[in-house]
Amino acid sequence: MAKVFEQYELWWVTGAQLLYGGDAVVKVDSHSKEMVEGLNAGGNIPVKIVYKGTANSSKEVEQVMLAANNDPKCAGIITWMHTFSPAKMWIKGLQQLQKPLLHFHTQYNAEIPWGEIDMDFMNLNQSAHGDIEFGHVCTRMRIARKVVCGYWKEAKVQKQIAVWARVAAGVADAHDVRCLMFGMNMNNVSVTDGDRVEFEQRMGYHVDYYPVSSLMEYYKKVSDADTDALIEEYKKLYTIKIDETGEKVYWEKVRNAARAEIALRRVLKDKGATAFTTNFDDLGDVDVDAPDFCGFDQIPGLACQRLMEEGIGFGAEGYWKTACLCRTLWVISQGLPKGCSFLEDYTLNFAGDRSSCLQSHMLEVCPMIAVDKPKLEVHFLGIGIRKQPTARLVFTSKTGPGIKATVVDLGNRFRLISQEVECIEPRPMPKLPVASALWIPQPTFEIGAAAWILAGGTHHSAFSYDIDEEYWEDFAEMTGIEYVRINRQTDIAGFKQTLRNNEVYYMLNKALK
């Protein structure tokens, strides 16, 4: 169980009532305990489920919901109606509930005991009846939730709960995310901007400007010993590749990149931040020849790459929404094999039905997605305020299916957009010394890219090989934001209609509640 999941738990509440007598409730209780233990032991669900007993009345339901709200460890509630649970008794509790809800429609026994079944058995094992009653009230009240149906011992059912559990942990974590913007978003860029107050209100992320001059105070104080130690770590982790700059410049630049990393780490730690953005025109003092110059001598790309790998969300050019989303994606994906990264749509490759888009950034791609050991290289970078040789990790990325996602601010709401992509192997690019990935947007470049553009998508995204639409759907449901998906089934006419329908839905949504 990954460490990040250990700080959370999911509460299991079983719905019942006293109509069938105390013995029935005792039975309900023991079945529930066994099921919770079984789910925890199954090894599929990475967040621990805690059994919170049966709820047999409106008061009991309300109490457990209020307790869930007040316990920061509780990332969500799983409900299951063992017997018939008249759902009006859930109204007041559901009105209070502020945590994600999963409604699990299952049953203790797999098969009907054909030879033994009697009225007592049928009254006791009544989730087919009780869960539907509960579902009606949730729908009547417009309660966002995930509904999982199936036998609780089956791995595919447990995996659906696992998706929700991972996302619930990500949403709980988002509530505590502080994102530091070193500098602002880049001049004149629309998509990186938006309403940070609304962002915190909806999704929990707290985004703060942090002055680069204060970051420079940290930079000044980084000791040689700490820098040397970090360079030794680089030598162990990466292939050292010295090219046109020669050894002297190479090590000077790697050294300053290491100092920048240490400074950034310290600020993030001191401020309790788990996401950040940079701005390539705001790197400290402008005049490098001034006698008391203090500034980064290069874009801190290497630091961004390495911090991302440790779960610090990153967004380039002041892109706070993607930085926060990358943090959440990292939390959700803990322990999954192939990795995730911040990426940017850079250059198109037209090749018939294999047309693709090269993903990269100036430097900042997470080494988690590298196909093999990254090379630590120093090359001239002519973008931004420092046109300098700059350290970076260079690699190509794994192949296979993946999904990119972004959040955009539409003025009256946030929209989460996801898109399935197929990552393919690029041809050698010996003159392009940056990390990259190459993908075909699904269902084809032409349809996929058009849908992304129509949805108002961004050129920066949070990418993963390991998760799929189900995760993002759960995320949007929990945070109450719009979700549109682009996948192998997307057609433009239908997609446009979805966007139009959603426009109306989100206008009316508040009125319905």
Ligand code: MN
């Ligand atoms: Mn960019």
